Amino acid sequence: MKIKNTTLMTLTLALGLAGSVYAAEEGDIAPDFTLPSIHAEAADITLSDLRGKVVYLDFWASWCAPCLKSLPLYNDMYHRYKDQGLEVVAVNVDNPIEDGTEWLIDTPLDFLIPADPDGVVPELYEVFGMPTSYLIDTDGTVKLVHMGFRDGDMEVIEAEVQELLAAQ
Amino acid sequence: MKQLPRVLALFLAFAMISGCVEVRPWERGYLARDEMAWDSDPLESALNDHIFFSKEASSGGSSAAGGGCGCN
């Protein structure tokens, strides 16, 4: 598992922060970040690299039951729309990271999964509940903030995703 | 009950402990564990409340127990 050098990451965040000071609300530019992938062999993930795509950003942990319910559904959604320009980024905040990697063994997911055990990025976004997801348009603007995951939420989220993909 | 004002004051003082440490939503992994719940086995708590009610004179005060019970 490659752990990014703290100084380098802080610098990256500092540069990213120059663009937005506040927590991410609808209408704000989504704060940029660079995090290592939870998969040891995969490349680091930088949010701004995904500019031009519709990004569904989610924060999850293995101890959060609604998160675990939502992830396989997000995987299905990713497969349905990735060719239309959808990217799913699900930031894992498990500490220790092993709790997250262990859960993933039984549930393969094909989208980008950054690892943030120190919780730097949820702090940046001022996440106020688990799970919280942000639907970001092709310009990097937050279009939808969704907290929690309950019965019927998937339909609402997918409708918003379709709308954004159609608009690009 | 003579001690009621004192008990009430103690209760309120205890209840006023707030924001000792800011625990962020993504830092609640340990608190989310089954064994950290107030009541990790509701049927067991209900059964114990039931049995103790029937063998002792005290009752009440407990929270989140789940499961109805009666007494013999």
Next chain:
Amino acid sequence: MKTHYSRSLIALSTTALALPGISQGDAPPLDSTFSYKFSNYKEDDLSRTEAPFGELERYDIDVHQFQLITPWGRNMALQVDGNYESLSGASPWFTSTGLDGEPVVNLSGASGIRDRRSELAIGARYYLENGSIGGNIGYSEEDDYRARYIGLSGERHFNNDLTTIGLGFSHSADDIFPTDASLFNRVASESKQSTSLVLSVSQIINQTTTVQTALSITEQSGYLSDPYKLFDVRPDDKTQFAWSSSFRHFFVEAEAAAHVNYRLYHDDFGVSSHTLDFAWHQNLPDDWRIIPNIRYYTQSAAKFFTNIDNPFTSSDQYQSSDYRLAAFGAISGGFSVVKNWGVWTGTLTAERYVAKEKYSGYTVALPSTALVSYTRLSVGFDYTF
């Protein structure tokens, strides 16, 4: 024969589907869970010194508990609870003096008692952004007793979900119609009501520690005596207070949680009590968990407790030799083993309870000869679907 305690406070416990302060915004469950537990507890026989005449064997009770919790729509959860109990054995009928003038106990009925009780409760809970509200209703029935109860509770999170305040209300109405009333000159039909209020505050202290404190007040009125005890006369109203505090801490290195609970109680029958219990939840490899626990309890006697019944007391003077109103202490300890296999969880529990005059933290002016000890075994499972 049997002592029935109001269902009111028990009703309160069934309304609390959600556990305070911790889960992600206090959300409804996404899966259904069915739970079942079977228990047997058997009270120790009396000794010949305690009961020179008649029966020695006390209660032997089987309990079946069922629970179903299921999500309903986006914001709600439903809960159904059922209990079925069957009881056999005997219970203290009256106390008298033995051959040396010391107090002795006499158990009821040469043939013993058999009784069955069924109970059903239904509840619902609605989850909002910052809290939840719920209610339940229940009904319990046996040969000589019927209870109906209702409960309502709500809780709200504050302070970034670090603090939760809860309020609960419950009320029950019970009817008692003792068996063989005319034969034994018992009351034919009586009723009692009970109303409770509970206020609780829970607080997250840090990533591994939570505390909770709750204050409850209960008012009972109606027929509060035990119709099966020959010379039992109690006041027709009773006010009770209980203050409970709980502490939970997770030890990361040990992968174990410590639970400590303390309750202070007082009522206007004159009974005060302290309860302290401690449990250690130890996780083991392969989804096993062991939970040893210990409890200490002590109470003072009711003002009108006597260990030798006076058959000639006038009806306006209160009296009871019910051991439950005596001063005593009790120590109990148990052990549970839990194993999880995906959607199934199994639990096995053993517990031993011993009440003795010498364990009492309060002065024992009149020791009861009918204090009880028992052994309990339980087996249960949960299934999530």
